[in-house]
Amino acid sequence: MSTSTFIAERHPSDPLFRADRLPHIWCPGCGIGPAMHAYAQAMVESEIPLARHVCVSGIGCTGRVPGYLNMDSYHTTHGRAIPFATAIAIVKPELEVTVYSGDGDLFAIGGNHFIHAARRNVDLNVICINNFNYGMTGGQVGPTTPMGARATTAPFGNYEQPFNLPYLAAATGAVFVARWTSLHLRQLKQAFLRAMKKRGFTFVEVLAPCPVGFGRPNDIGDAMEEMTLYRERCVVDASARLDSLDIDLRDKERPITLGNFVDIERPVFDPLAMMRPAGERENHAALAGKTQEG
């Protein structure tokens, strides 16, 4: 049978997206699209009705994700997605609120909000697309740019120590911490699912190619070459020491460690906790209708 003339009218995932907004703004080879699709699939598989999922972003290439998803979505200001989403999550605890943004938005301009939301253990999922640079503005150095890497605002190479994001998230109190890449879509979707089923502050870092902003000036090549790099250098080790998770894409001897590193329980942020009898405090989110086990 010839398939060359077969054109599908619709994709099975179409209802999850605002098809009338396509094509999207992302460059060929960008890693955001696959990660967005993994998130959409996870929402379906979460068995939480789509009307109860909310997606909030800041500014940047990744900040455009909620605009393409056919759901309640809020594209806020640079760095402020987390406090905006925090308020939604505590005003309507029955909603499954996810912040979907980039490394610059979440960890440079928005870093303070990240550590405080993690400390409070707000019932939020934070998904960070880490492409090691500011893509939207054209490839500037950021808080996750590896030492030595070149960027338009680090023309001689970056000389700042980057964040080790899983280590930061775990240290500040996240109850679930994972890192995958936009090549590891099955594991990524599973990590999103686990985050959605879990109460409290969860964090998933997604390493993603930015062939235009980061790959080209750093001799990594195009998206296929960066994906090949991920395939060859990534190792899955959920029991890896968190302080060993630094990334240097340019160091060929150094593995990139992936996995679900943290999965713990701790009381979820509840502004009215002290008004409840002691025995009821920690059950608040369950009373609001959340599934406790994933």
Next chain:
Amino acid sequence: MTVARADAVLTGQHFFLGDHAFAEGALAAGCRFFGGYPITPSTEVAERLARRLPEVGGIFVQMEDELASMAAIVGASVAGARAMTATSGPGFSLMMENLGLAAMMEVPCVVVNVQRGGPSTGLPTLVGQADVMQARWGSHGDYEIVAYSPASPQECFDLTVKAFNTADQFRIPVLLMADEVVAHMTERVTIPPPEAIPHVERKRPGQGPGDNGFLPFKADDDLIPPMVHAGEGYRVHFTGLTHDERGYPVLTGPAHDRLVRRLVDKIRLKAWQIVEYEEYRVEDARVVVIAYGSTARSARRAVTLAREQGIPAGLLRPITLWPFPGERVRKLAERVSAFVVPELNLGQLSREVERFTSLPVLGVNHAGGAMMPPEPILDVIREARG
């Protein structure tokens, strides 16, 4: 869940601090979310709500900074709550970006700014009135704002209720521009029974979420779109980018002009409904003092003293700084000979007065730090009388 209960509306007579009256006004208006950060001289608003909101099942969160506080009240409001924050100059500056977000996304919320001396850290514990123009123009881009200026603890209560109603009616952020003297003044405050508290409902869509062709940012004839909340099934998109009636980004000049013109016009065309002021002995006045907040209290005394000396003086007290009662100034200018504008800054609202008259506008200015006494105002009234 079990949460201790108390009355949200403390009907009766009270002896209240202005800051506490803001808090009780918010509760009476149905505010059930406060996100804030401590800052003198507004901290008592947060302290009172930290105790009172949980008692009525509301949410108090002390955020990590004022950027987060402002973002949080916008987020709380899109989730359906009436939401407020309180701050002073430095925090007000930090809130400006997300104040613009609230204007652009058309999200109702209320911000109390208890003014102190600035710029920068300035005089943290002492009075100022120098954020008048920041209230109007502080966030980038074109937008209209509503800002009330209370002159007593009773007005701190009453205008907070009104601020929530105005915010919900027009889908805008509303400012309560107090000053340290009013906020730290203790006076009688009368709280009416709950059924006598004015309440304006947020306009909500007539269409259900399943209906085809629902456009979340399509305005009605009043230029205000009905508001959809998170989790209702409408699958809405809110963005700070220039957007169309679907809420989708459209980054073109014509789309921008259409949107921004509507956001501005929904207030400008209704300014006559929103504007409020109070007058004292202006009927036969030849010199009219225009003063607001604590300075209006001194100005009233100055007018009384002037009258005792045979000078026909009067007081126009703008209750809304924005929109400014400019048409009233224009009308008064037909029969008075001069305006006197005392304020605890080096000339801000006086500039607005000048836009509506060619008569002399005499400032009485001090950069702040203490309440303005009546005497220097009286001196300038005499000078204006010539």
